Amino acid sequence: MSFFLQELVNGVTTGALYALIALGFSMVYGVLKLLNFAHGDLYMVGGYIGFFIIRWFGGAAKLFIPVPLLVTIMFVAAAVVVGGLGVAMERFAYRPLRNAPRIAPLITAIGISFFLENAALLLFGAQYRVYNTPDFISYSSGIQIGSVSIDSVQIMVLVMGLFIMIGLQQLINRTKLGKQMRAVAADREAAEMFGINVNFTIAAVFFLGSALAGVAGVMAGLLFNTVYNTIGFLAGLKAFTAAVVGGIGSIPGAMLGGLMIGIAESFITGYISSIYVDLIVFGILIVVMLVRPTGLLGRAQLQKV
Amino acid sequence: MLLSLDKVTTYYGQMRILEGISLQVGEGELVCLLGGNASGKSTTLKTVLGVVTPRSGRVLLDDKDVTGWPVPQRIARGIAIVPENRRLFGQMTVRENLEMGAVLRHREKLDDDFDRVHALFPRLLERRNQLAGTLSGGEQQMVAMGRALMSRPRLLLMDEPSMGLSPALVQQNFQIISEVHQSGVAVLVVEQNAAMALSIADRGYVLSTGEIVLTGSAAELLRSEDLKRAYLGR
Secondary structure (H helix, E strand, O other), rough: HHHHHHHHHHHHHHHHHHHHHHHHHHHHHHOOOOOOHHHHHHHHHHHHHHHHHHHHHHOOOOOOOOOOHHHHHHHHHHHHHHHHHHHHHHHHHHHHOOOOHHHHHHHEEEEEEEHHHHHHHHHHHHOOOEEOOHOOHHHHOEEEEEEEEOHHHHHHHHHHHHHHHHHHHHHHHOOOOHHHHHHHOOOOOHHOOOOOOHHHHHHHHHHHHHHHHHHHHHHHHHHOOOOOOOHHHHHHHHHHHHHHHHHOOOHHHHHHHHHHHHHHHHHHHHHHOOHHHHHHHHHHHHHHHHHHHOOOOOOOOOOOO | EEEEEEEEEEEOOOEEEEEEEEEEEEEOEEEEOOOOOOOOHHHHHHHHHOOOOEEEEEEEEEEEEEOOOOHHHHHHHHHHOOOOOOOOOOEEHHHHHHHHOOOOOOOHHHHHHHHHHHHHOOEEEEEEEEEEEHHOOHHHHHHHHHHHHOOOOOOEEEEEEOOOOOHHHHHHHHHHHHHHHOOEEEEEEEEEEEEHHHHOEEEEEEOOOOOEEEEHHHHHHHHOOHHHHHHHHH
């Protein structure tokens, strides 16, 4: 039983991370109907930003600022820089193709993905970059409930993930900007007819979604320790799977899908073998698509007559 | 003059949609724009609103040239539209749909705007938290009208208000348009149902393949043989 609970905790933690990536993926799909295959690479950039910030402040073993401050700087910097990168991506790559056939931005997305992966290789080198998290956040510093241990990085990821998701849900449902995002997602031309600034709204979606991926990148660095230029590929595919399983375009769906994928991975690793993780996760995608093509929380488009 | 189009020519890519259109709508007037399918009626409205920019010619609001202006600035000067097929945000509530009609309004005025629209359509107050896509056709039409009226327009553009509605609802709808008009709002209504539109309009224009072929008072147009020919004879 304790093994089960431990795997569940690990799974929910990874799931929160997938959910954050999936959210941006799903939001961008919502407004542009574009599968942004470069989204996973934004997560990679976030991971690198975290790494370099640790280094700038003295390196993991010899930090000259307090750890909470360091972690705050890592998250804020990753959110802002990666958010900005997402906005630039939209402005220069996707906006010119807004009225092009859907295949054109899709191929562009794959191109941007290659571009980002290789730019990272050129700028940051091919070696694995290591956070050395245990040097500044002790693994034993968490909480112990019976035989289940939750270390402080996991706690941080879970708490932040929860707050971000609640905050995002509120933003989308309650604020003026959030409502405009939904209006643009539902019917871009109609939104324009009522004076909604469509370009700004789409840029805001890219900023938010990309910032979440950047935050997830730092979380991944802290959790898994290693960053290299292609970590975004598999993470992007997993987030895509999470978004589609949950129902693409649906915010709660992306959260649910992310958690499910994370938990499934954890149990497969724990009870079967880590070799089969990807096989089974993508198997789940196929099964969900066969049984419920709109995803678990996705809705078929309402008929507009 | 509230609105004037001066020799407006509009293209979609290589295709010419409007050919030197000139028309006027005065303060508080109800003008209808008639014509068959693909005659350029909707494009005329989109040109007025600024969604489409003409290749040549001018759009004047209050005698001021607004041809290159973006949509929000035109809305701020008093234009609003009820689009063809209503184009409600189906997954958003009635209240949120109305709010989208007032994105450019100051927050303090929002409550007044809601009160005004709810006074005209009490049903929308009852249904405020329901998703717009789940309403009946007649109620959806109210949401579409209400959404446009949220910005307190002086000129209301209506694109095919009778489309997809039952005859009883069409009647009711034109009744509402007439009421809105009587409250002092100028209306430019695009319609295929000529008899219905002319029954409430002051004046009318007839479009055929992008050109204005006929114009006159509603009474003149109703009697006109040319109108029948413009629709049927070519």
